Amino acid sequence: MKSLPMSLLVPAFTRVPLPTATPDVFKKMDMVSQKITPYMNGVFTIREIANRVKIDAEIVERCVRQLIYCGTIILLPQFLYSNCYYTTEKFKIFIKAFITQKECCEFVKRKSCLPGPEARDILRLYGGLRPGWKLSNWHSRFNPRRQNVDERKLIQFGIYYGFVRKQEIYPVTLKPEETK
Structure with missing residues (x-):
């Protein structure tokens, strides 16, 4: 059984949402994380986030994998009314x-x-x-x-x-x- 491509999954925070965190938190992140975390709202897929920040989807996927490894985010299925x-x-x-x-x-x-x-x-x-x-x-x-x-x-x-x-x-x- 083949799973969904990672680019169609939706990242959501497991900890305090970073967009409301202090600016010091963002300074400690790499540049890709700094750009994509404001768009991680539990609604946008990885592909949509990549398009919004104008970064290659594979780079965003790697960054998301690292954030998953750190326990900061989880992946949710994309919300669709046909689901x-x-x-x-x-x-x-x-x-x-x-x-x-x-x-x-x-x-x-x-x-x-x-x-x-x-x-x-x-x-x-x-x-x-x-x-x-x-x-x-x-x-x-x-x-x-x-x-x-x-x-x-x-x-x-x-x-x-x-x-x-x-x-x-x-x-x-x-x-x-x-x-x-």
Whole structure:
């Protein structure tokens, strides 16, 4: 089974986001890291970051590998409405983790001027994720923006904490005698 090319994955910070760090942190980084870290927002793929900073994608990939090795970032699958996402067994832990739920409510808020979602809204949205059901279908049924929820951040938060997973769908070729 072949995995996705690294350039289609999305880097996300595992520690305090570096764009909010002090300027001294940036001075200690190499030049490529200094240029790419401001674009690591959990949304842009490695290829998109390379295009934005006008650096060869292979160089950006090497830099990202080094940041992964240092434990600063992880790679997430690219967010697409055509993807299928579902909750894992770890979702049971999230249901009981009230502090993590509060963090999630703050993280997924779309507009800071509006009231954020409540934990029960977040649990209902995550509970609506089903294997084989495209996110576009989920979005039209649950309408997360009605609760001031950014669905991209919602999925990112769940994947980061391990209670949401992207369903990998690969084509399977049947032998001619199996198709009859």
